[in-house]
Amino acid sequence: MTWQLADEDATLNVARICSDIIDGGGLVFLLGTLGAGKTTFCRGFIQALGHEGAVRSPTYTLVEEYPLSARRVCHFDLYRLGDPEELEFMGIRDYLDDDSLCLIEWPQRGVGVLPEADLVLHLADEGDGRQLDIEAGSDKGQHWLQQLQQHPELSKLMMG
Template sequence: MKRFLPDEAATATLAARFQAFLSAGLVVFLHGPLGAGKTAFVRGVLRAAGYAGAVKSPTYTLVEEYRLNDGDYTIFHFDLYRLTDPEELEFMGIRDYFGPRSVCFIEWPERGAGVLPPADLDLTLAMQGPGRELRMTASTPAGRVLLQSIDK
């Protein structure tokens, strides 16, 4: 599924629709160059979920945790851009983040190849002038359900 997002407001609108159909346990990979809007998309999801605090790229921290008021799940936002070896993820206890009460958004997932679980969804953002093209691909039944729900 492809969508053209002319500006950050359109990104936030689609992210809010995405959030409405999120379910605990999902793993979402975010692909795209620096500045493509990966963090802006996650910020849109978090705002739609009612999170009002600061949302920044976890480039230096590797992961940011967002506990939501409804308590259904915790969102973990990873940025693996600065990772030099996938084994570093093992040292930080990466497997503890993935479970039935979490949703994990992972930027630069190729840097964690061989350690990360498979994605339910792959979101690829590409710059097109001032806007972005977002391509969403589902790899699991849970991912397909989410994409079908968004498309209705």
């Protein structure tokens, strides 16, 4: 499914809606060029779950953990990952348990080590705004995607 996001506020609003729908643990990949809005989406998602501090891209640390009251969210940025095997050394399997939701920017850098995502979000520049394409990679992801498609606020942004 494809949604048109007019500006940063629209990206944050979609992230908020997604935070209500994407429940429990899982794996969400965020794809897009530099500046496409991946970190903005993650910030909106994590803050909608109750985190009150800053949400920065973990470009140098690779991962930031947010132990929130409802669940643990792990925000990864693999842009500077030199080799997918580095994920094994940092203990990636410990983050991928059933209770954690992992938001992973630049997942293509972890190919061969990362499992398939439940949801894949593709963010792309589209004029002054962004285009967001979401596809499911699992039954859980398909359930989330169906809920997103039926959400009244998001249906206004749907392109097809």
